[in-house]
Amino acid sequence: MRRTTTTAPVTVAELIASRWGDHRPGLRYEERGDGDGRPARYRVLTHHRTAQESAARAALLVDLMPAGAHPHLGVLLDNTPEFPFWLGAAALAGAAVAGINPTRRGPELARDILHTDCRLLITEPAHLPLLRGLDLPGVRILVTGTEEYAALLAPYAAAAPGAATLRAPASGSRFLLYFTSGSTGAPKAAVCTQGRIAAAGSALARRFAVGPQDVHYVCMPLFHGNAVIADWMPALAGGAAVALRRRFSASAFLDDVRAHGATYFTYVGRAVQYLLATEPRPDDRDHPLRLGFGTEAGAVDAARFTERFGVRLVEGYGATEGGASVQSTPDTPPGALGRAGAGEDLAVIDPETGEECPPAVLDGDGRLRNGSEAIGELVNRGGGLFEGYWRNPEAEAERTRDGWYWTGDLFFRDADGFLYFAGRTDDRLRVDSENLAAAVIENILARWEPAAAVAVHAVPDEAAGDQVMAAVALREGARFSPEEFAAFLAAQPDLGTKMAPRYVRLVSAMPVTATNKIHRAALRRTGFRCPDPVWHRTPAGGYAPLTPAALTALLGRYADHGRAHLLDG
Numbered sequence: 001m002r003r004t005t006t007t008a009p010v011t012v013a014e015l016i017a018s019r020w021g022d023h024r025p026g027l028r029y030e031e032r033g034d035g036d037g038r039p040a041r042y043r044v045l046t047h048h049r050t051a052q053e054s055a056a057r058a059a060l061l062v063d064l065m066p067a068g069a070h071p072h073l074g075v076l077l078d079n080t081p082e083f084p085f086w087l088g089a090a091a092l093a094g095a096a097v098a099g100i101n102p103t104r105r106g107p108e109l110a111r112d113i114l115h116t117d118c119r120l121l122i123t124e125p126a127h128l129p130l131l132r133g134l135d136l137p138g139v140r141i142l143v144t145g146t147e148e149y150a151a152l153l154a155p156y157a158a159a160a161p162g163a164a165t166l167r168a169p170a171s172g173s174r175f176l177l178y179f180t181s182g183s184t185g186a187p188k189a190a191v192c193t194q195g196r197i198a199a200a201g202s203a204l205a206r207r208f209a210v211g212p213q214d215v216h217y218v219c220m221p222l223f224h225g226n227a228v229i230a231d232w233m234p235a236l237a238g239g240a241a242v243a244l245r246r247r248f249s250a251s252a253f254l255d256d257v258r259a260h261g262a263t264y265f266t267y268v269g270r271a272v273q274y275l276l277a278t279e280p281r282p283d284d285r286d287h288p289l290r291l292g293f294g295t296e297a298g299a300v301d302a303a304r305f306t307e308r309f310g311v312r313l314v315e316g317y318g319a320t321e322g323g324a325s326v327q328s329t330p331d332t333p334p335g336a337l338g339r340a341g342a343g344e345d346l347a348v349i350d351p352e353t354g355e356e357c358p359p360a361v362l363d364g365d366g367r368l369r370n371g372s373e374a375i376g377e378l379v380n381r382g383g384g385l386f387e388g389y390w391r392n393p394e395a396e397a398e399r400t401r402d403g404w405y406w407t408g409d410l411f412f413r414d415a416d417g418f419l420y421f422a423g424r425t426d427d428r429l430r431v432d433s434e435n436l437a438a439a440v441i442e443n444i445l446a447r448w449e450p451a452a453a454v455a456v457h458a459v460p461d462e463a464a465g466d467q468v469m470a471a472v473a474l475r476e477g478a479r480f481s482p483e484e485f486a487a488f489l490a491a492q493p494d495l496g497t498k499m500a501p502r503y504v505r506l507v508s509a510m511p512v513t514a515t516n517k518i519h520r521a522a523l524r525r526t527g528f529r530c531p532d533p534v535w536h537r538t539p540a541g542g543y544a545p546l547t548p549a550a551l552t553a554l555l556g557r558y559a560d561h562g563r564a565h566l567l568d569g
Contacts, residue, residue, distance in 0.1 A: 011194040012091035013169035015201070015236045016054055017161035022047035024212060028243040028260050029081050042259055045081070047239070051161060053081075054088025059156040059164040061093045064140065066119055071095035071166045072177060074118035074139075075223065076102060076127050078246045082144045083222045084232060086122055091194060094167035096174040098189065099223030102127055103434065106493035108186075110134040116177045116189050116390055171195030177390050178225045178320045186440065189390040190320045192225075196385055200322075201233025208264065208291060208314075210238030215288075217262035219245040219253070224268065224433065225320035230293055231266040240264070250274040257287045267294035267313075269433030272301050273463040273561075276308065285310040296421075296433070296464040299335045300562035317421065322385035323405035324378060326419050335366050335562070336418040345382040348374070348413045351425075354402075360412040360420065368420075368565055374412040375422045380405040422566070429458040429466045431498040436468070441499050445470055448488050450478035453510045455518045459503065459527045460566035462557040467502035471523050473510045480506055482535060482543035490541075503528045504535045504543060527567060528554075 019026060026047030045053075065071055073090060075097050077083045090097045098116035100109070113121060113136055121141045123131065128143065142149055167173065176192035204210070216235040220227040235242045243260035245252070253275055256262070271294070285308075292313045297305065302313040317326035317337045325341035332338045340346035348357045357376040361369040368374065384405040389396045399406055410422040429436040438456040445454045453473040458466035474480065489500050505528065511519040528534045534546040536554075546554070558564040 010171045010198065011169045011173065012175055012198050012233075012236075013094075013161070013194065015198060016051055016088045016091055019047035019051045019236075020161055022239070025241045026050045027081060027084065028215065028241055030244075030246065050084065051088065053085045054092055055159040055161045055163065056153055056156040057085055057089035058092040058161075059159040060153060061089055061095060061120070062164040062166055064120060065095070065166055069119045070117040072098055072116055072118050073120040073122060074098045074100045074113050074116065076100040076121060076123040076130070077144070077222070078102070078124070078126070079218055079222050079227075079244045080124065080144070080246060081244065082122065082124070084242065087228065087232070091169060091175060092161050092165070094165050094169045094173050096177050098177040099179065099228075101179060101223050101434075102130060103497040105130070105496055106134070108440070108494045108496070110136060111186060112179060113139060115186075169194055176225070176228065178223075178228070180225075180320050188392050188395050191387040191390055192320065192322070193387055196322055196387065197229060197233060198237070200229050201237040204230060204234040204293075205238035208234065208293070210234050210240050210264070212239040214238065214240035214263045215243050215261050216240050217243045217245065217257060217260060217265040219248045219256070220266055220268055220271070220433070221247075226266055226268045226294065226433075229320070231264075250278050254284070254287055257289055261288050263288050263290050265289065265292050267292055267297065269296050269430070270461070270464045271433070272297040272305050272313070276301060276304055280308065284308055296430075298464055298561055298563065300560070301463065317419070319407065321399070322387065323399070324380040324384050324407050333366070333414075333418055336414070336420050338419065339417050340419070343382070344380055344384065346419070347379050347381055348376040348411050348419075349379045350376045357412065359415045362414060368412060371412070371422075371568060375410050376412070377425055378407040378409050378411040378419070380407070429468060431461075431466055431468060433465065434498045436496070436499060441468060441470070444492050444495050444499070445472070445501075447492070448485065450474050450480070455510060455520060455523055456501070457520055457524050459524070460558075460563055462554065462563060463561045468499060469503040469505065469527060470501040471505045471507050471510065473507050480504070480535070486542050500537060502537050503546070505530060506533045529567065
């Protein structure tokens with residue numbers, strides 16, 4: 001019989017403290033290996049030891065945080081034990097963690113750290129090159145794994161939970177400042193309180209019957225809300241162990257699962273597709289996994305994953321902001337995500353009229369027949385659990401206009417109330433599980449000398465999420481050189497690893513509206529299926545023409561993944 005948690009704590013700090021004295025396995029990780037040529041060595045810490053490490057860091061945090069400063073610390077780490085140690089430390093001390101994304105570069109990375117008012121930044125030697133040359137006034141950097149770091153921690157080794165706090169942890173205490181982005185430019189730091197995150201973790205632990213016999217495999221990055229809220233937190237609430245993977249590896253996935261005895265994992269974006277792309281093995285079903293929970297796998301690939309690995313995938317919809325959630329039920333039809341979560345009044349709204357869109361009309365194969373009428377923005381008319389953005393009142397007001405919570409995501413709803421994801425609104429892109437803003441990429445591409453105008457928008461990826469497409473109008477007399485363009489991209493210090501355009505469309509003139517704004521809807525409507533020349537990014541990082549043969553092959557991949565209908569929106 002599975003043993004599960006039945007009571008909901010008020011704070012994350014309570015959950016951390018509840019593990020004090022629990023000497024069962026709590027944290028598993030690979031101490032070495034990860035491609036350095038040496039065999040992997042797995043270490044196991046008890047729940048008590050994990051809580052002890054968090055308590056020590058909480059005491060250090062209290063002493064290092066300047067008086068009068070916002071109690072915020074940035075964490076720029078891979079999935080090492082230090083990440084959950086510092087999450088626990090922040091909870092115990094009444095502080096907040098800003099998850100810093102290591103794929104950001106240069107001024108954009110500095111902006112994330114400074115915008116969230118971090119006075120401490122926790123990092124590791126591997127990420128120090130990212131910080132070189134950045135102007136970070138008032139930010140003290142602690143480098144884990146160094147002698148100096150060990151010496152700082154040593155005096156606090158005997159600290160216990162609750163011994164040192166900046167402010168008493170409460171349900172309304174800020175706990176996470178996790179970045180998400182939309183159509184308004186730079187990423188926004190969503191505020192997540194201890195009460196909301198503790199409740200979310202406890203709810204998932206109950207939903208999936210998480211207990212001490214489970215091991216949660218955390219292979220998605222902990223700077224992302226998915227790994228913290230949907231993987232680490234349910235394990236903490238249910239008393240399960242956590243197994244860390246420094247960075248996701250499709251080839252090492254099953255070996256890790258077996259070595260750790262993992263029973264649960266989460267995924268976002270293309271992770272499921274990467275796993276399906278590995279070479280099939282006779283022992284693909286020989287493992288203890290019972291469940292995967294995440295987003296954007298797609299109905300076709302979720303079914304393929306279950307068939308190959310014997311693991312049920314549960315698709316959900318939610319955001320770090322907490323403004324809306326969609327929950328799958330046993331009767332959820334293929335392609336749908338589910339219905340509105342308990343107590344939520346979700347509607348699909350035409351953003352221009354403010355009226356609810358009519359139900360979707362689906363053919364016998366589940367293809368949408370009335371997309372232009374049925375697709376709208378998903379809105380929570382009850383407001384949801386949104387707690388705001390840090391130092392961004394304009395974005396906060398936009399998100400909650402008219403007293404509703406506007407998700408920024410496109411959906412349609414069938415006659416039975418099931419919701420189907422249909423993409424991102426306007427300038428928002430989600431590439432390989434990363435949210436990007438078109439305006440940021442446009443500002444970078446605008447530096448390319450031959451470009452007279454640039455417009456960036458999302459096109460659906462053939463398997464999951466989006467890809468970046470850039471429409472470029474060249475200056476008079478200029479020509480497109482794929483070699484020079486690729487070299488330009490490689491030389492931009494603030495071009496994140498997911499920002500390089502997958503497709504480049506060369507337009508003679510940028511289409512505009514009656515008010516002389518770029519007509520992005522027209523660009524998105526035709527995408528790469530247009531009469532203009534289109535170049536696509538190759539696996540080697542260069543650009544090649546999207547020939548008719550290449551386009552035919554590409555469209556075939558969309559059909560294989562059941563996503564061809566997304567190109568018709």
